[in-house]
Amino acid sequence: MWGRELRGELDAFLAEIEQELVAFRRDLHMHPELAFAEYRTTQRIADRLTAAGLTPSVLPRGTGLICDVGSGDGPTIALRADIDALPLQDEKDVPYRSTVPGACHACGHDVHTTVLLGTSIFLAQQAAAGLLPGRVRLIFQPAEELPGGALEVMAHGGISGVDRIFGLHCDPRVDVGQLGLRSGPITSACDKLVVRVSGPGGHTARPHLTADLVFALAKILTELPAALSRRVDPRSSLSLVWGRVEAGSAANAIPDDGSAEGTIRCLDENAWHAAPDLIKALLESVAGAYGVEAVMEYTRGVPPVVNDEVSVEMLAEAAERALGAGAVVPTQQSLGGEDFAWYLESIPGAFARLGTRSPDGVTYDIHQGTFDVDEKAIAMGVRVMAATALTALWDVGPLDSISNAMA
Numbered sequence: 001m002w003g004r005e006l007r008g009e010l011d012a013f014l015a016e017i018e019q020e021l022v023a024f025r026r027d028l029h030m031h032p033e034l035a036f037a038e039y040r041t042t043q044r045i046a047d048r049l050t051a052a053g054l055t056p057s058v059l060p061r062g063t064g065l066i067c068d069v070g071s072g073d074g075p076t077i078a079l080r081a082d083i084d085a086l087p088l089q090d091e092k093d094v095p096y097r098s099t100v101p102g103a104c105h106a107c108g109h110d111v112h113t114t115v116l117l118g119t120s121i122f123l124a125q126q127a128a129a130g131l132l133p134g135r136v137r138l139i140f141q142p143a144e145e146l147p148g149g150a151l152e153v154m155a156h157g158g159i160s161g162v163d164r165i166f167g168l169h170c171d172p173r174v175d176v177g178q179l180g181l182r183s184g185p186i187t188s189a190c191d192k193l194v195v196r197v198s199g200p201g202g203h204t205a206r207p208h209l210t211a212d213l214v215f216a217l218a219k220i221l222t223e224l225p226a227a228l229s230r231r232v233d234p235r236s237s238l239s240l241v242w243g244r245v246e247a248g249s250a251a252n253a254i255p256d257d258g259s260a261e262g263t264i265r266c267l268d269e270n271a272w273h274a275a276p277d278l279i280k281a282l283l284e285s286v287a288g289a290y291g292v293e294a295v296m297e298y299t300r301g302v303p304p305v306v307n308d309e310v311s312v313e314m315l316a317e318a319a320e321r322a323l324g325a326g327a328v329v330p331t332q333q334s335l336g337g338e339d340f341a342w343y344l345e346s347i348p349g350a351f352a353r354l355g356t357r358s359p360d361g362v363t364y365d366i367h368q369g370t371f372d373v374d375e376k377a378i379a380m381g382v383r384v385m386a387a388t389a390l391t392a393l394w395d396v397g398p399l400d401s402i403s404n405a406m407a
């Protein structure tokens with residue numbers, strides 16, 4: 001009912017504001033701030049939201065903010081952008097190059113922030129005109145790269161009362177004007193494992209009178225990944241890969257301690273949840289067989305982002321409406337991590353890939369000092385986010401008004 005109308009409204013809105021948004025992105029790009037230090041960025045967003053008639057609320061640590069648009073009636077849809085930069089050198093030769101040595105928006109979070117800002121201003125206008133059938137919660141999240149900003153947002157009630165959440169990420173392998181979508185897992189989990197082994201130590205002439213610690217550690221290094229490959233569903237692609245190992249100091253002395261460190265990557269949520277207990281049990285059984293003590297330190301990274309099917313359909317419908325037919329393209333599950341996953345452990349939602357490559361242009365990669373985007377992606381992102389919020393509100397909205405009418 002509002003498809004063509006919405007597109008016209010977005011056209012008119014973007015004709016007015018696109019240049020301002022591009023300038024806003026370039027300003028953020030020139031002044032990147034690292035995780036939990038995004039004070040200037042937070043201030044700039046807050047100022048612009050306030051100018052649009054909104055009332056942003058900065059998170060207690062002073063970076064990142066939350067802002068509601070629209071009335072309390074009807075459903076609440078959250079839109080999330082991350083605002084932090086990476087600790088690496090900007091290697092681009094452009095007028096908006098980073099002015100901060102060793103900091104760069106090399107993951108495109110300046111684009112995500114600008115897209116959500118543009119969407120906020122559009123939705124504020126819709127709300128003022130009485131056209132918003134519910135509430136939209138704007139989440140400008142700090143510290144995605146740490147990661148941990150999502151947990152900070154959630155600890156302060158950021159998604160309480162939210163029915164559904166959406167987010168997007170720049171994808172330099174997808175052309176601008178397209179949106180990459182996938183139901184189910186779209187990113188991966190990555191955790192860190194440290195194993196420490198200890199025993200009495202002794203002479204290499206008499207391994208039977210002590211515990212042969214180096215031999216036991218070598219067994220752990222090979223047996224743990226091997227056992228996991230038989231104890232975990234292979235479709236989960238859970239893999240333990242060691243990156244560092246250390247034990248001993250002399251050829252003829254069995255040491256009394258040693259350690260190994262590695263990462264665990266996993267594409268499946270259930271396998272990820274089960275991994276620490278399983279690894280602990282396997283470690284103890286291998287170490288026990290050789291009489292050494294083994295303890296592990298398991299550090300959780302993020303779970304995989306698992307997209308809800310209904311939310312993906314809403315994104316697809318919105319993208320077709322706002323960008324045109326053929327805008328939606330399939331995307332693969334990435335082996336990277338993304339802390340948007342924490343929200344999806346609590347509420348349904350979906351995460352999309354925003355195309356940022358110029359057609360026939362260079363294919364950049366994120367987390368590289370050369371990363372840049374085709375800035376037309378900003379307007380595309382605004383179209384998608386605004387249309388998605390409205391699609392999600394309208395899809396839930398009519399049901400709500402029916403139940404209200406019946407009450």
Ligand SMILES: [Zn+2]
Pocket residue numbers: 107145366367
């Ligand atoms: Zn990143």
Ligand SMILES: [Zn+2]
Pocket residue numbers: 107108109144169
């Ligand atoms: Zn990122």
